Amino acid sequence: MPKHTPLIKVNATKQYGADVVLFGEIYDEAYQKAMELQKEHGYVFVHPFNDEDVIEGQGTIALEVLDELPDADILLVPVSFAILL
Incomplete structure (x- = not known):
């Protein structure tokens, strides 16, 4: 880092x-x-935004939030890499 x-x-x-x-x-x-x-x-490097598992996880986070908070009207997310938009 x-x-x-x-x-x-x-x-x-x-x-x-x-x-x-x-x-x-x-x-x-x-x-x-x-x-x-x-x-x-031989370390494992996990790219912070160009990694299939990271992208998949970030792509489903809204679904997880909606499962936990089905009545939510607004969801605020960080946009440092804009991947959560």
Whole structure:
């Protein structure tokens, strides 16, 4: 993850059991480092927005919310990558 990644995101990722490496000032630098670590150590890299499982999960989140809150009139979602729109 880039060095400027919010601590709440870093900690949440760690809670899922991941080892987090903070590197670079921008995403592309962190991505390049991740590719190096993947090749060097055989780590699994989960792309934050270009991964079939991630896209599938983000594509069904509204259905899950509607199952839990069928009377909801409004659903607010983050749009950092616009994939939830």
